[in-house]
Amino acid sequence: MTEAAPSIVHLRDVRLERGGRTVLRDISLDVPKGQVIAVLGPSGSGKSTLLAALTGELEAAAGTVEVFGRPIPRRNRDLLELRKGIGVLLQGNGLLTDLTAAENVGLPLRAHTRLPRPVIDRLVRMKLHAVGLRAAADAFPRELSGGMARRVALARALALDPPLMIYDEPLTGLDPIASGVVMALVRRLNDTLGLTSIVVTHHVHETLPVADHAIVIANGGIVFSGSPDALSASPDPLVQQFLKGEPDGPIGFDAAPRTEAA
Numbered sequence: 001m002t003e004a005a006p007s008i009v010h011l012r013d014v015r016l017e018r019g020g021r022t023v024l025r026d027i028s029l030d031v032p033k034g035q036v037i038a039v040l041g042p043s044g045s046g047k048s049t050l051l052a053a054l055t056g057e058l059e060a061a062a063g064t065v066e067v068f069g070r071p072i073p074r075r076n077r078d079l080l081e082l083r084k085g086i087g088v089l090l091q092g093n094g095l096l097t098d099l100t101a102a103e104n105v106g107l108p109l110r111a112h113t114r115l116p117r118p119v120i121d122r123l124v125r126m127k128l129h130a131v132g133l134r135a136a137a138d139a140f141p142r143e144l145s146g147g148m149a150r151r152v153a154l155a156r157a158l159a160l161d162p163p164l165m166i167y168d169e170p171l172t173g174l175d176p177i178a179s180g181v182v183m184a185l186v187r188r189l190n191d192t193l194g195l196t197s198i199v200v201t202h203h204v205h206e207t208l209p210v211a212d213h214a215i216v217i218a219n220g221g222i223v224f225s226g227s228p229d230a231l232s233a234s235p236d237p238l239v240q241q242f243l244k245g246e247p248d249g250p251i252g253f254d255a256a257p258r259t260e261a262a
């Protein structure tokens with residue numbers, strides 16, 4: 001019998017507030033090592049708020065948040081150490097326009113390590129190779145397509161070999177082909193590098209095929225948690241409304257979360 005993989009992320013009965021208002025309540029979630037999990041939900045449902053709790057940017061108002069088996073530290077130095085273990089790919093690529101692709105990927109290595117230049121150069125080439133862009137090392141961001149720029153940003157997020165990757169809307173602004181390339185890469189990198197990945201998105205149909213597990217956030221909480229197949233087959237009207245992108249149904253048009261205290 002194989003042992004269950006340890007949880008890289010563990011949330012129990014978590015309540016998250018923004019500006020004194022409850023955005024998410026009763027959030028319990030375990031992300032086992034090695035999995036790709038999709039966090040889905042309509043705009044404003046609290047997906048970014050959940051991510052902020054995982055990176056320690058937002059302290060939970062109640063409940064337990066553990067990453068890598070430890071509660072999120074409060075001391076700044078410990079928090080910085082934790083964050084080195086979490087690679088984050090944000091919606092905008094955040095590439096510096098006056099640096100080449102290779103220089104952008106090398107930034108975290110120069111900022112957080114004292115590795116000698118030739119070692120950094122070699123690591124940068126490896127990261128660019130991992131995203132299929134070794135040939136683009138000397139290109140500037142303006143010379144790259146949207147999909148290529150996203151992959152450079154992905155290589156940079158991987159620079160410090162983080163065991164946990166968080167993707168916040170990785171497909172925004174990409175065409176269907178580039179979206180397919182990026183999602184296939186998310187899965188391949190997860191498996192070849194032994195990572196755990198959390199993909200926050202409202203691109204359900206592009207994301208589910210590469211995910212092991214999906215959760216749907218709406219109306220202030222987790223309304224679905226299960227396999228992608230179970231999600232597609234769910235009879236829950238709320239889930240169906242979200243999957244079909246229908247404006248009328250149990251999810252309010254402005255997706256305003258419940259505001260009463262837990």
Ligand SMILES: Nc1ncnc2c1ncn2[C@@H]1O[C@H](COP(=O)(O)OP(=O)(O)OP(=O)(O)O)[C@@H](O)[C@H]1O
Pocket residue numbers: 018019023041042043044045046047048049050202256257
């Ligand atoms: N700093 C803040 N102060 C007050 N309210 C906030 C803050 N950040 C987010 N909110 C509110 O919290 C709720 C959830 O926002 P959040 O950005 O987490 O949603 P989301 O699901 O990531 O949305 P999107 O898909 O549009 O990025 C929204 O009602 C939003 O207005």
